[in-house]
Amino acid sequence: MKRPLIIGYGNRLREDDGVGVRAAGLIGELLPGAEVVETLQLTPELVCKIAEASVVIFLDAAVDQLPGSVVSRELAPEPAAAWSHHLSPSQLLGLAEQLTGVVPPAFLVSAGVDHLGWSERLSPRAETTAAEMAASAVQILESC
Amino acid sequence: MSQTILIDPVTRIEGHAKVTIQLADDGSVADARLHITQLRGFEKFCENRPFYEMPSLMARICGICPVSHLITSAKACDAILGVNIPANAARLRRILNLAQILQSHALSVFHLSSPDLVLGMDAPPETRNLFGVAAAASEVARDGIRLRQIGQQIIETLAGKRIHPAWVVPGGVSAPLTEDKRDHIAAMLPDGISAIDRTLDRFRSLFQRFPEEMECFANFPSLFLGLTDGAGKLEYYDGPLRVVAADGNVIASGLKAEDYPNYIGEVAENDSYLKSAYYSPMGYPDGIYRVGPLARLNLVTHCGTRRADHELGVLRTVSGAPLLSSFHYHHARLIEMLYAVERLEELLGDPDVLNPHVRAFAEPNCDEGVAMSEAPRGTLLHHYKVDSNGLIRWANLIIATGHNNLAMNRGVKQAASYFVRDGKLSEGALNRVEAVIRTFDPCLSCSTHAVGQMPLRIFLLGPDGAVIDTRSRES
Numbered sequence: 140m141k142r143p144l145i146i147g148y149g150n151r152l153r154e155d156d157g158v159g160v161r162a163a164g165l166i167g168e169l170l171p172g173a174e175v176v177e178t179l180q181l182t183p184e185l186v187c188k189i190a191e192a193s194v195v196i197f198l199d200a201a202v203d204q205l206p207g208s209v210v211s212r213e214l215a216p217e218p219a220a221a222w223s224h225h226l227s228p229s230q231l232l233g234l235a236e237q238l239t240g241v242v243p244p245a246f247l248v249s250a251g252v253d254h255l256g257w258s259e260r261l262s263p264r265a266e267t268t269a270a271e272m273a274a275s276a277v278q279i280l281e282s283c
Numbered sequence: 284m285s286q287t288i289l290i291d292p293v294t295r296i297e298g299h300a301k302v303t304i305q306l307a308d309d310g311s312v313a314d315a316r317l318h319i320t321q322l323r324g325f326e327k328f329c330e331n332r333p334f335y336e337m338p339s340l341m342a343r344i345c346g347i348c349p350v351s352h353l354i355t356s357a358k359a360c361d362a363i364l365g366v367n368i369p370a371n372a373a374r375l376r377r378i379l380n381l382a383q384i385l386q387s388h389a390l391s392v393f394h395l396s397s398p399d400l401v402l403g404m405d406a407p408p409e410t411r412n413l414f415g416v417a418a419a420a421s422e423v424a425r426d427g428i429r430l431r432q433i434g435q436q437i438i439e440t441l442a443g444k445r446i447h448p449a450w451v452v453p454g455g456v457s458a459p460l461t462e463d464k465r466d467h468i469a470a471m472l473p474d475g476i477s478a479i480d481r482t483l484d485r486f487r488s489l490f491q492r493f494p495e496e497m498e499c500f501a502n503f504p505s506l507f508l509g510l511t512d513g514a515g516k517l518e519y520y521d522g523p524l525r526v527v528a529a530d531g532n533v534i535a536s537g538l539k540a541e542d543y544p545n546y547i548g549e550v551a552e553n554d555s556y557l558k559s560a561y562y563s564p565m566g567y568p569d570g571i572y573r574v575g576p577l578a579r580l581n582l583v584t585h586c587g588t589r590r591a592d593h594e595l596g597v598l599r600t601v602s603g604a605p606l607l608s609s610f611h612y613h614h615a616r617l618i619e620m621l622y623a624v625e626r627l628e629e630l631l632g633d634p635d636v637l638n639p640h641v642r643a644f645a646e647p648n649c650d651e652g653v654a655m656s657e658a659p660r661g662t663l664l665h666h667y668k669v670d671s672n673g674l675i676r677w678a679n680l681i682i683a684t685g686h687n688n689l690a691m692n693r694g695v696k697q698a699a700s701y702f703v704r705d706g707k708l709s710e711g712a713l714n715r716v717e718a719v720i721r722t723f724d725p726c727l728s729c730s731t732h733a734v735g736q737m738p739l740r741i742f743l744l745g746p747d748g749a750v751i752d753t754r755s756r757e758s
Contacts, residue, residue: 179446183394183413183424184432218414237417238425 141243143173143280144192146228148181149200155252155265159198162248162272166196169277181226183234190239194283196276197228197247204251207264209271211279214245244283248275286310286751287744288699288708293317293717300725302716302741303554304699306751310706313746315696317688317720319557326678334363334647334669335453341665341680342447347390347726350383350438351658352665353451354520358654359665360453362541363673365648371638372455377520378468378630379441379451380656381623384519385475386434387659388576388616388623391724392482393427396613399718400489404496405711423485426478430620433471437627440464455642462637469631475624476590483594483617490614497602499701500719501609501694504529506562506572507581508686510657513537515584517591517622519657526562526572527582531605535564540655543664547681559688560681571693574661574686575723576615581605586618588625594618609694609722616724647673658683660724684725694719708743708752716741 147163149156160177167175176188181197189195197214204210216236217229226234228247236242250272254262261269291301299321307313329340341356342349354376361368398411401420410418417424435445441460442448450457490497507527512518515525524538526546538546548563548570562570572578581604585592595618602611630636653666661683668677684691698719702712743752 183428184435186428187432234414234417237414238421238428 141191141193143170143283144188144195144243145170145173145175145198145276146178146181146185146195147176147198148178150179151259152257154256154258154260155254155262156200157259158200158250158252158261158265158269158272159248161261161266161269162198162250162276165269165273166198166276169273170280173280181228181231183226183231185231186235186238189232189235189243189245190241192243194243194280195232195245196279197245198272198276199228199247199249200252201249202252202255204249206251206253207268208251209248209268209275210250211246211248211275214247216242246276246279248272248279286706286746287742287748288703289743289750289753290708290713290716290741291753293720293741300720302695302699302720303744304703304708304716304741305744306703306706306746308746312696312700312703315692315699315716316554317692317695318555320555322556326680329675329678332675334360334652334667334673334675337665337667337675337678338451338453339447339449342449344680345726346446348383348387348658348660349447350379350442350451351656351663353448354380355654355656355658355663355665357451357453358521358656359652359667361643362652362654363647363649363667363669364453364643364645366454366643366645368455368643369638369640371459371635372641372643373520374630374633374636375441375456375460375641376451378460378627378636379438380519381627381630382434382437382441384434384657384659385620385623385627386431386438387724388620389427389431389434391659391721392613392616392620393423393431395724396718396721397423397427399714399721400486400493400613404493404714404718408710408714411714420485422481426482430475430478433475436471437468440468452642454644457642459639459641460636465631465636469628472624472628472631476621479617479621479624480590483621486614486617487597490610493610495701496715496718497608497610499698500715500722501690501697502607503693503697504607505690506534506565506570507578507605508562508572508574509579509582509662510655511536511583512587516587517579517583517585517619521656524655524662525582527578527605529605529607531581533582540664541653543653543655543666543681547664549681549685555688557688558685559692560686561689568689571689572686573609573690573723574683575612575659576619577606577609577612578661579657580615580618586622588622588629590625591618591622594621609690609719612722612724660684660726661686682726684723687723687725691720691723691725694723703743706743706751708741713741
């Protein structure tokens with residue numbers, strides 16, 4: 140039976156860049172039935188997990204959003220012109236579609252951050268934001 | 284007037300590099316150099332750290348092969364403790380190392396080199412990537428991704444995380460293998476065998492479509508160096524070092540890691556942060572040698588598993604032995620992936636793999652530790668000296684890419700001489716010069732102990748040193 144896949148990604152050594160990873164951990168506690176992946180960056184190997192998922196939720200930090208804001212949006216697969224060291228969630232979905240023919244519903248929950256220093260700790264605001272991201276993700280899963 | 288071509292950055296390798304091609308007055312290639320342009324200095328900033336931190340510190344050298352550094356560092360620390368680790372600890376380290384070789388080779392073959400092999404060296408650069416391969420031959424991309432995932436999942440299952448795990452410690456490993464985890468790992472392996480079989484079926488004939496590349500991709504006599512089990516069988520984790528000449532004759536065997544200053548020399552060139560290693564009994568640069576999959580398969584009598592031995596026999600029958608062209612690194616990597624999965628099956632099938640005795644405890648008993656193991660790219664050496672408090676006083680690391688540096692430089696010159704025409708560097712020639720470097724699968728983060736991605740630039744210089752052409756590509 141397929142189950143939800145939660146992918147939280149970011150660099151936990153760069154303070155609030157790890158907010159998505161923190162949110163993924165929170166969702167893992169709230170929804171034991173979901174598969175939770177905490178990772179530094181998106182890599183092609185995630186295609187295998189995406190193909191087996193009922194729904195995919197990506198959780199990421201964003202520097203082009205108001206700090207502390209949480210935005211959710213549905214994603215569509217996109218082709219990638221070139222790949223080497225970076226994949227976006229939509230490009231990853233595009234690769235999944237190309238290789239497996241399967242693309243489950245997918246969403247990105249992003250949080251605005253502005254503290255990206257050298258620390259393994261989130262700022263107090265990002266701790267709150269991570270909880271909001273988790274709540275948004277759970278809401279999406281309940282509506283799917 | 285002589286001219287210079289500059290390729291900067293080199294693409295689809297791990298780290299930053301550039302290539303300079305110096306032309307003679309008649310437009311032919313007078314010289315070519317690979318420059319490694321990054322520096323990190325792990326050997327210095329680990330000084331004064333407690334020795335038992337070294338495995339975790341050294342793993343941070345690289346995000347691709349942290350396990351190799353972790354294992355070699357832990358072995359050097361075992362030597363400082365002066366302990367023989369429990370047999371099952373060594374077995375579990377071997378399993379982890381095999382998984383590392385599987386995932387790293389999958390990255391090299393499928394993610395980095397299959398675009399050249401499947402789409403062709405002259406394919407448009409915008410399609411020469413994994414997406415291009417997925418569009419042209421989806422099963423190749425699918426198998427590559429699956430094989431890398433299997434290797435990474437084994438590492439994660441055993442050691443807690445894919446990148447920079449801390450499970451391997453001085454004296455052994457920090458926790459034994461459970462039955463559940465063993466079964467989880469074993470269940471993935473048949474999938475791996477099938478994926479490698481499919482790849483070999485396709486790639487055996489694919490390789491034959493590159494006769495020019497076989498001819499001029501670092502195709503020259505050199506020594507080959509690597510670990511064996513002592514009797515000539517393939518060995519990655521531990522064993523004496525063997526050196527084989529280009530004619531296949533064993534010129535040294537039974538070499539111990541701690542004696543490396545007697546047989547390995549290093550020179551620093553003024554145009555690269557990567558030192559060049561050489562076999563010191565033959566001097567510099569005559570002691571040029573290669574390490575890694577090609578070298579390992581050239582210096583062993585056999586692998587020791589059924590399928591891998593069969594495939595090695597096929598390769599030797601078709602292409603000869605020893606294999607001198609670095610183009611054969613690709614095929615050698617596939618054979619090693621097959622071996623890794625077969626050997627994982629053997630090790631996991633041993634009932635003692637669940638033995639809970641996996642760590643020896645001791646205070647530092649020696650003031651120096653040296654260790655070698657085989658990383659995916661070749662022999663890896665860590666050497667530490669500690670004070671009476673167990674603090675690191677000095678460290679030296681010799682990495683596979685450093686071992687291969689002389690051969691990579693000679694290979695770049697050979698390929699450039701073949702493909703640079705009339706003082707011009709076409710897109711196809713640029714890619715072939717890069718592809719020579721890719722056959723070695725260099726990891727410049729490791730070899731300079733430096734962090735970074737790996738784009739490449741190639742500079743074409745005239746005889747007066749003026750830059751007359753450059754090709755540049757970001758990673």
